[in-house]
Amino acid sequence: MKRKGLWLSAGLTLLILLTTALLLYENRGKGDNRKTSMRIGVLLYRGDDTFISTLRAALEEQVKQYEKEYSVKVALDIRDAKGNQNTQNSQAERLISLGCDALCVNMVDRAAASVVIDKAVAAGIPVVFFNREPVEEDLNRWDRLYYVGVDPRESAALQGQILVDAYKEKPETLDLNGDGLVSYVLLEGETSHQDSLIRTQWSIQTLKDGNVPLEKITGGIANWERSQASALMEQWIKEYPGQIELVICNNDDMALGAIDALERNGLLTAGIRVVGIDGTPAGRAAFRAGSLFGTVEADTEIYAKAIFDIVSDLVLRKETEYEKYFWTPQRAVSDREERLSDTP
Ligand code: GAL
Secondary structure (H helix, E strand, O other): OHHHHHHHHHHHHHHHHHHHHHHHHHOOOOOOOOOOEEEEEEEEOOOOOHHHHHHHHHHHHHHHHHHHHHOOEEEEEEEEOOOOHHHHHHHHHHHHHOOOOEEEEOOOOHHHHHHHHHHHHHHOOOEEEEOOOOOHHHHOOOOOEEEEEOOHHHHHHHHHHHHHHHHHHOHHHOOOOOOOOEEEEEEEOOOOOHHHHHHHHHHHHHHHHOOOOEEEEEEEEOOOOHHHHHHHHHHHHHHOOOOOOEEEEOOHHHHHHHHHHHHHOOOOOOOOEEEOOEOOHHHHHHHHHOOOOEEEEEOHHHHHHHHHHHHHHHHHOOOOOOOOEEEOOEEEEOOHHHHHHOOO
């Protein structure tokens, strides 16, 4: 009887050991096995920005998949600064005091990152900045600060190339009145955003390098917003009747605003080309419908995965294989055949 008991407990011990070893094996590479939950603070510059809300949805999806795969509970605490840097600073402080293990930050004012960085460094929690790139000196202040974004020069080159290709194939696609010049207007994002300046500069440069003869009619700042773009475009249609052949936009929402104005003025079928950047669901729908000539789509799934991979690595394993800067892949959306087969 005593012997039987001994065998039983030895058997049980062995079973426990084997199960533990198996669990450890299964969790290899996933780091700190004691941590079964994490709390991530996400700070958005504006929750109503179309591209940012698409990215937010992609991030939430990543988290869902991660929880399923690794049985680690993730609490995403998302705050909207509504365009106010002071609000965002208080939100950072609040999230840190609530015990967040890391922050993902979409700065309101990209030049003001040092306040958030000071708070994170003091609390010892890593930060992944995204979409609004802090200045290099700020990002270099600590080795647990990262940036995930989309290379604006590449977006612009892809946007410009859509137009160069169209012009090469058939100049009259862009030069509607055949006067040897493509007359364009330009809708730009926020002046303080790194993407606006660089996208504008390199889009035009690509057109010039591609030997597209250009004439700028006018341009204006619509801060990424559909309604602001629509108002500007409305004004230009009246000011320059029959002259606009091309509308170059720093993002899709502004392109959609320009299209709204064209539609209101009965110009949707006048052949005026409108191009954007982002590849948002609404942008792609307009592309499929034929009102948006082309856009440049950033892969939001890879974008969100990079953000979440970095924070979860840093929280669970204290290190990551990602570099300090991650550039999300993007592609031109312009093929006519693709227009017919593109699915939402
Ligand atoms: C840009 C994007 C815009 C807007 C902006 C916000 O990269 O193209 O649509 O979302 O970021 O920072």
